[in-house]
Amino acid sequence: MNSTERPRLAVRSPADLVAAVPYLLGFHPADSVVVVAVRGRRVVFAARGDLPDPGADPGPAARHLAEVVARQGTDAATVIGYGPAARVTGAVDAVGEALDGAGLLVLDALRVTDGRWWSYLCAEPACCPPEGTPYDPAASAVSAAAVFAGQVALPDRAALAAQVSPLGGPVRVAMRRATVRAHRRLAGLAGTAAGPTGEAAGRAGEAAGPAEEPAGRAGEAVGAGPMDARALRSAGLAAVRTAFRRHRRGERLGDDEVAWLTVLLTHLPVRDHAWSRTDGRDADIGLWTDVLRRAEPELIAAPGSLLAFAAWRAGHGALAAVALERVLGTHPGYSLAVLLDDALRRGLSPSELDGWPATAGRAVLRPRRRRPRR
Structure with a gap:
């Protein structure tokens, strides 16, 4: 497959979206905030930024991320934070507010860590238990479809940088x-x-x-x-x-x-x-x-x-x-x-x-x- 022909991945749930993100970025994010934007029912853009340092104001980075997403002509977006709640919650809230200010609908706001995901917008214990929902990317149909289509999700961003490092x-x-x-x-x-x-x-x-x-x-x-x-x-x-x-x-x-x-x-x-x-x-x-x-x-x-x-x-x-x-x-x-x-x-x-x-x-x-x- 030519790399310009991006395969379509069927995303029907938060777990599917969490499984798809590494293939959208090319690596598994950590200590990150990711925005996945859609136009209609199709994912058209994904952007990632580092979580702010403890005590830092997340506002400027959040507004920049929202401006970048809004420039894509998208309708709505989901915000996903990767890391502990103490660092993720403020960043996800700031990005959500910035997306609202840019006129984009925030479909969901999630936190992912240690093989579980939580939703900041869902308070129903039946579908969003307070202890989080476990997920297994390796068992996801989305991951299988991405691998079958030839997409790769490297372990982390450092592994991606190693692909362009000098040979010695x-x-x-x-x-x-x-x-x-x-x-x-x-x-x-x-x-x-x-x-x-x-x-x-x-x-x-x-x-x-x-x-x-x-x-x-x-x-x-x-x-x-x-x-x-x-x-x-x-x-x-x-x-x-x-x-x-x-x-x-x-x-x-x-x-x-x-x-x-x-x-x-x-x-x-x-x-x-x-x-x-x-x-x-x-x-x-x-x-x-x-x-x-x-x-x-x-x-x-x-x-x-x-x-x-x-x-x-x-x-x-x-x-x-x-x-x-x-x-x-x-x-x-x-x-x-x-x-x-x-x-x-x-x-x-x-x-x-x-x-x-x-x-x-x-x-x-x-x-x-x-x-x-x-």
């Missing part, structure tokens, strides 16, 4: 050497004398400025004239085409191919060409995940942003978020990552970027000052 050991040693060779190859293509070694060249590019545009111009400036720029673009487009073609055939790129691609992606025309060919297909997510994990740290900005874009287009917002966290942790000013991060925080639909980067979509998203992700 012999892989890292091999990639470091391959990246040195790629920088030398680029220097030869650009008609220069021996250039800096891989890591030094990467740092030199970063030193040009915090955003990707200055770094890209610094890379292009290696050449001596327009012919060199055309040669770089031609080499970049060929590398991108080869990467997509081979990966979609189920072949894994070699170390030198990955290194060459990551070096060329520092040039904006090459990065934008790769962006224009990236969609929400499983093959695209797999390609950019592999390249991101094998890339040298100074070269992760472009592949990490492209992975985030592919994941977002496929509806995997959590995967997009952890990819962006890795990019922005190392390259906080990389503007494509900043724009995508802002889109996720604002709850914009992936359709807002239809046609990017060829269209004038940059008017849709404007960078804002980044807030810490909760």
